[in-house]
Amino acid sequence: MPVxxxxxxxxxxxxxxxxxxxxxxxxxxxxxxxxxxxxxxxxPTADDLRADGRFxxxxxxxxxxxxxxxxxxxxxxxxxxxxxxxxxxxMHGGAMIMGNAWSVLPRILREWVLPxxxxxxxxxxxxxxxxxxxxxxxxxxAGLLWAAGHAVELGVDADRVIVGGxxxxxxxxxxxxxxxxxxxxxxxxxxxxxxPMLDDRGHTFSSHQMSGLGMWDLVSGETAWKALLGDRYGxxxxxxxxxxxxxxDLSGLPPAFIDVGSAEMFRDEDVAYANGLWQAGGQAELHVxxxxxxxxxxxxxxxxxxxDARNARTRWLRRLLAHSRNAEPRPAG
Numbered sequence: 001m002p003v004x005x006x007x008x009x010x011x012x013x014x015x016x017x018x019x020x021x022x023x024x025x026x027x028x029x030x031x032x033x034x035x036x037x038x039x040x041x042x043x044p045t046a047d048d049l050r051a052d053g054r055f056x057x058x059x060x061x062x063x064x065x066x067x068x069x070x071x072x073x074x075x076x077x078x079x080x081x082x083x084x085x086x087x088x089x090x091m092h093g094g095a096m097i098m099g100n101a102w103s104v105l106p107r108i109l110r111e112w113v114l115p116x117x118x119x120x121x122x123x124x125x126x127x128x129x130x131x132x133x134x135x136x137x138x139x140x141x142a143g144l145l146w147a148a149g150h151a152v153e154l155g156v157d158a159d160r161v162i163v164g165g166x167x168x169x170x171x172x173x174x175x176x177x178x179x180x181x182x183x184x185x186x187x188x189x190x191x192x193x194x195x196p197m198l199d200d201r202g203h204t205f206s207s208h209q210m211s212g213l214g215m216w217d218l219v220s221g222e223t224a225w226k227a228l229l230g231d232r233y234g235x236x237x238x239x240x241x242x243x244x245x246x247x248x249d250l251s252g253l254p255p256a257f258i259d260v261g262s263a264e265m266f267r268d269e270d271v272a273y274a275n276g277l278w279q280a281g282g283q284a285e286l287h288v289x290x291x292x293x294x295x296x297x298x299x300x301x302x303x304x305x306x307x308d309a310r311n312a313r314t315r316w317l318r319r320l321l322a323h324s325r326n327a328e329p330r331p332a333g
Contacts, residue, residue: 001208007289007292011291022212042102043100049074049109057074065138075119076121077120077156087162088192089120089161090120090173091125091176095197096136096197097227101124118317132230136228141179141185161189162189163191167197177191189321192317195294196260196266201243204265206265214265218265229242244273251282259287260287260288261296
């Protein structure tokens with residue numbers, strides 16, 4: 001079938017990778033891929049993140065929920081700042097099966113924490129298939145509850161918390177917003193959903209149109225969702241907290257920023273999620289970056305379209321924080 005062309009700068013970056021990073025993840029190679037990711041993905045230390053004293057960094061171990069183990073949070077804020085700062089509560093990507101809380105932080109500190117004068121907490125949630133749904137999400141929820149309850153200690157503003165993440169982390173952030181709404185958890189100012197992984201069913205047009213042409217394909221997606229859901233994979237009653245695209249009620253959610261590439265598998269599920277928020281009376285800012293594949297801004301950070309994407313995300317965060325300064329405190333739930 002015809003496919004949207006890749007942006008020329010992004011295409012060069014994709015071709016330079018070769019086939020190794022684009023090899024499908026299968027049940028047979030999943031364990032090896034996880035081992036390789038753990039060995040090669042950057043994992044800056046607390047000293048690295050302090051960046052010669054520009055940031056205050058703390059690695060925290062907080063209680064889990066529902067008999068879950070303790071959850072590790074990496075908390076970072078600009079050094080020497082007094083008073084409560086807005087907080088970005090962030091979930092890393094990696095298809096629920098890879099990644100770590102530390103690797104995402106250098107970019108977040110550079111692009112948002114310093115320019116916007118905010119704090120960030122990155123969550124080290126457990127990975128599938130060793131931990132299946134709902135364990136990953138419960139880790140994220142436990143960390144958020146602890147952070148909201150210790151806002152004064154952390155020097156953050158409990159009324160100005162944004163949940164966010166990229167890819168699998170974006171899916172977890174969307175699921176966390178749904179869970180907070182339905183459990184009456186702490187109030188959330190917004191949700192930053194970057195190319196979020198939302199739908200386990202693999203039935204959208206783009207999931208077939210773009211499979212294998214960028215950085216992700218249907219085989220990898222099925223492997224990841226099966227790792228997360230186990231025997232529940234393919235069931236009609238998969239809950240929306242596992243796959244937010246399953247939700248039939250997107251009302252009462254905080255404003256969302258959603259972006260995705262026009263040339264990636266997640267395009268249609270992400271566009272549909274933004275449309276669902278609008279139809280439910282919510283706010284969503286949607287960007288579909290022309291010719292962009294999954295994770296394009298990480299693969300080609302200097303490309304013009306990557307700079308546009310970063311600027312759009314920063315502008316949305318800046319507007320959201322500016323509007324919140326004079327607003328009434330948000331109620332819980």
